Amino acid sequence: MSISYNRIALIGLGLIAGSMAHALRRAGFEGEITGYARSAETREIAREINLVDRVCESASEAAQDADLVVLCVPVGVMGAVAKEIAPVLKPGATVSDVGSVKQAVIDSVAPHIPEGVHFVPTHPMAGTEHSGPRAGFAELFDNRWCLIVPAPGSDPQAIDKIDELWRALGSTTEVMEIAHHDLLCAIVSHVPHLIAYTMVGVADDFSRVSEQEVIKFSAAGFRDFTRIAASDPTMWRDVFLENKEATLEILGRFTEELFALQRAIRTGDGEQLFDYFTHTRAIRRGIIEAGQDTDAPDFGRGKS
């Protein structure tokens, strides 16, 4: 797994870009890493901690002469950034992004990509509840999926190169079709996040039970929701706005199922509840067997 770029520009210096910089160095990348963030404070911190080799004062400055430009900004501003850097992109360079939504990013970014420049969207499925330039760490992508989601007409060789990059950063990669990516992510990530956000909001807003109490007794199941619901608000706002169709479709199915279970509770239909819960338990076994989680008996306990 070799990294076949000489200069890599990271636009946006948050958790993902920062982790990419750390992982690039861990992988022995010897080229230059440039970086830019819209916030002066973020750029200042990035310089202070030597996050990249050169922190630039504009996205164009960072993208100039880069072989690979990775857009690590919220999905909603990808298009504007692409438009801004387009004039400086060098022929044969590759533009990529790390957004959690792909159709919307392709729609907004692709029109700005100049002739002779490649565009290969990706989605590293990794994150923490932390954000900002100090949040990154080299191990973030280790053994995590990075989905490569080619735009229409993406160059096969450019796809291979970015695939190799992500494997060098620690990821397992898979090429996926755009619409399927957005639907799959709505199911395994976007709607679960929205539901977690909602439940945490409900708990906080309930006047007969204090926030202190909710926090105190959170280990009983609620804590897993707060962990999910602590992710970056800007990123998630954009995800829901930009993956609207799939999110609303899955939400529709979710409320349909929830109402069916609610009705079973109201009417006292224990058999329906039991059958449903037995079935979902089997899915959990599948996840453990697939090596995506461990079987250790400490649910709700020492998670770090």
Next chain:
Amino acid sequence: MSISYNRIALIGLGLIAGSMAHALRRAGFEGEITGYARSAETREIAREINLVDRVCESASEAAQDADLVVLCVPVGVMGAVAKEIAPVLKPGATVSDVGSVKQAVIDSVAPHIPEGVHFVPTHPMAGTEHSGPRAGFAELFDNRWCLIVPAPGSDPQAIDKIDELWRALGSTTEVMEIAHHDLLCAIVSHVPHLIAYTMVGVADDFSRVSEQEVIKFSAAGFRDFTRIAASDPTMWRDVFLENKEATLEILGRFTEELFALQRAIRTGDGEQLFDYFTHTRAIRRGIIEAGQDTDAPDFGRGKS
């Protein structure tokens, strides 16, 4: 913290009773622990692994001469078990239970408690996704809450004794009023579990995305739901049926909030989404500051 019972009977030999037996021994309890489970297979396993000192062939046999009888059965059958053992309960003995719902348990158990026998309901807020006689371990209750929820007229001295027992088993205890307990648990535990069950069911039932794919990419948020949704089906069926009122109330608030967020997504109201997500993030900080979870940056990763 001393244990002031000489003989303790555990009715039901699943995760909680098993963990109590292990924790009693760890605490140096020198009296006899008797046990009973309805399933012959469970009794057989319990004997094989020496889970308790004496596995009995009936609940009454186990409860005979016990100073403390703890009902560790699903909430829906607590009343029937209490009725069965009532004739053998000795004067001055205490009956307790470990159910996740308290009003319904008190309604079904209290009428069977003989004059001169104490009844002090409790709720150890600890569990794993595993169940059965082999699932227990001595550390399950360490630093976890055990709520003591006295029935009307519970004897103050009997309350103190059971409070001491739970602290000896590793728990932190708090006395709580019945209705408040049931509402709090609906918020921090019951509704989160129902939502997790629902989301896992939706994911499994979605024909355009395979179960294998959902499992493969589960680390993106979904996995936390499957962990919650893998708990014992019988226990949870009973929890929802027996804490119907509070569950339906919180569910109503949840769907109201969810619809508001869904509408914001549909209408493209990014400000509403951003404000909501910013607020929930603050709640997460509160949980970390309260020492109920760690701040380690590995969300969705190496949880064991």
